[in-house]
Amino acid sequence: MEVLLKDDVKGLGYKNDLVTVKPGYGRNYLLPQGLAVVADKSAKKVVAENVRQAAHKAEKVKADAQSIADQIGSQVVELPAKVGESGKIFGRVTTLQLAEALKNKGIDVDRKRLSFDQEPTTAGDYTATVNLHKEVKHTVNFRVVAA
DSSP, X not given: OXXXXXXXXXXXXXXXXXXXOOHHHIXXXXXXXXXXXXXXXXXXXXXXXXXXXXHHHHHHHHHHHHHHHHHHTTOEEEEEEOBOTTSBBSSOOOHHHHHHHHHHTTOOOOGXXXXXXXXXXXXXXXXXEEEEETTEEEEEEEEEEEO
């Protein structure tokens, strides 16, 4: 089943992408959630026209995403967490905490666009990936420290 995505879907594609999915996934999840429409001839024309009109806006969005990536650069963000004597974290370190720490540094990133490369379980250095745009991905270095 071919569908046109109306929004970014993690692991599947980005807005206005034409993707092939299993019929059950499309019919029972993507279509009812409003994340996609069936890719018929008229829907493809509408999306093509929207993409054509939004081409110059897309360049600005990509430039904004690149500027955020440049702002992040290679700086290391420190996240405080409760840590035991062995260095193991009590609870979890989440993308929300990382997004808040970045916001405190003046960089506004949505927590849904962050994903850890490796789940932080002990105090130390880790990396996370920020998916700012479909062509702009950046790595954020962060350090979990004892609070």
